[in-house]
Amino acid sequence: MPAIEIIDLSPFVPVGGSRRLTGHLARPQGTGPWPGVVAVHEVFGANDVMLRQVERLAYAGYLAVMPDLFTQGGAWRCLAATLRAARSGRGRAYQDITAACSYLKGRQDCTNSIGVIGFCMGGGFALMTAARGDFAAASANYGPLPRRPDATLVGACPIVASYGGQDRLLPGAAARLATVLDRLGVVHDVCEYPEAGHGFLNDEQAGPALFRPLFRVLGIGPNPEAAAQAWHRIETFFGTHL
Template identity: 30%
Template sequence: MKTKIIGLVFVIVVAVGVYGFSLRQTAHTPVSSEGDDDAQKLADVADDTDQENVIYYKTITGYLATPHGTGPHPAIILIHEWWGLNDDIKDLAQRYADAGYVALTVDLYNGQNTTDPAVAQKFAGEVRGSTEEAFNNLRGAVEYLRARPDVDGDRLASVGWCFGGGWSYQMAVGNLGTKASVMYYGQFDPHDDFVHMRSAILGHFGEKDASIKVDNVREFQAQLKTASGAHEVYVYPNVGHGFANARGGTNVAYSAEAADQAWERTMIFLTETLK
């Protein structure tokens, strides 16, 4: 088992929790585009994948991106930020599909999304008030993927950002059927039961994130050492909350260097854990 902490975090916690994780986020408002170069990159990725809207749980519609080829492929459940299921998360689904994964973006807001932080906080609070339905939503995503002939149901992972990072963590500690769970600056509870957890965890945190305390990260690291599995936790120096989101607000939090490093580590982690 390898658990790594890189860098030092000086942070102040934002404490609105549910099952040990917060549903608040730093307010980085999405913008619509990154310019011609990024648009061309996304178009190139889309050419190598297939995309469609699918109903995966009750009447809830998610966005599915699949790699070319019959498979069966490993699959990723992508969990959106507190803005909801938007084009940012769909672009990420295409990127994961281009890397060889069937990528399903779930929708915990039942078709709603926003660019207004106050509305996003309201949406997140509604999920906080109905956590069992959110868990059922994620279980539905697992069942949907396992039923697909192009998916290897034994090789499932979750990836989430911010609000979604906390839910990706919950998929791990709740043993919802994933072998790997990646959390980008998502909240956690270092006192959870990690001994019986069957999913490996990869955590990405920013040194200057104002919503996660360094002491909690260190305690998280220590508790993960009690669990079996190749758990890894990284803290990226001189970056804050939302560092991996190229479309976040005015992009002051975005760090291409940290985002690229986190992506590379995620690819290695998923390859190793979804063998």
Template identity: 30%
Template sequence: MSDVAIVTEWVDLKVGESVMSAYVARPAEPGAYPGVVVGHEIYGLHATARAAADRLATLGVIVVMPDLFHRVAPRAELELHVDRDRGLELLRTLERPEVVDDVAACLDELRRRNAVSLNMVGFSAGGHVAYYAATQLPLAATAAFYPGWLTNTDIPLSTPEPTVEATPGITGRILLFFGGEDPLIDAEARDELEEALSANGIQHDIVVYDPAPHGFLFPGRDSYRPEFAEDAWSKLADLLR
């Protein structure tokens, strides 16, 4: 995939009895493109999340990023770090069935746009959403950047049993990225994920960048590590190619 010109827009998607906003980034030229649902961080539809969606689209994919907080804080765009507690509060409002409904609505939108494959990419909390969605929905490939809480029951999304226990439901390929110095996801948790994926014969790769911290992918942050970020983008492009 090479960089292509893109266009962006906001759309409203029906989810049950509610309406959910979603950010769409897609190649400007008509064509047959893979489709990707993007799971955002606890900061909602922040500019950095939209920038990541845009970069994904330049790889030659149709991106739909749902507003996962639409039921309680529509179009929330929280300030990085300053609003972390509010973001964690919003994260704890997410329940498994509702999140699956949100992702399924995005997959329907991608089908409507004639996407040639259905995939998902998630960042941090959105990475957890992506991993769980992969256990429930027919995703061809899933990439999750530093997804937390997969091996414990600390948030509603990881209950009643840890999300890692749903791993047998994954039918596509999965790619996980972690920072070796991420205090939120330690080596024990990474090993547990590796064991679950291997035991269930799931095509997967777990990439650990040492000494990267949590949140190494997005520019403009103290945690940004360009050398690791660019390698991760290259691997992500290969996954979606």
């Protein structure tokens, strides 16, 4: 897998974003140029599981950057505000995501065709940013729907979304999202995997060990078979639109 490089995204942060922002970059092999993807991490931050998702994107041929939305203040200080931003459409995290997009567009080895992919909390950000004009395609994986999906997703870029049928945190989210996107005429591929739960794209259980019993109750955990199918859909969709 491609190596991960820690980068400084602070010079690219617009007004209202983090004063200090780091990111994680993975480059495909070769000389490029490549399409870019901004990856938005789950609620547990830019952990090893998320970094392997960034590596996978690079392996698939994308210049991938994951901004650490918890850079300024750490996970516990930033978590509540970041979660609120994911649902409200306002907050520092959006400027930080914009910084990662600007960083990619400024690189000579990027084609300037940029996508966004998010997991869990990050999937919510992928949906919230899909209509803001920065991205050519979005991938939302078990991300919460916007509070006002019809207003938020009007004019959105093409969206590929994956949910688990055993996900007790987001019951029925796939069907609701598909209905909204159909109504708005947004190009999309939305799929629910009946045997999968929340976080099924992860290659191992993320989060504190103390919470593992609760995760089982809530239907949270890896599902390799569903993950392989979802990644095939994501890579095919991005291959078409990026």
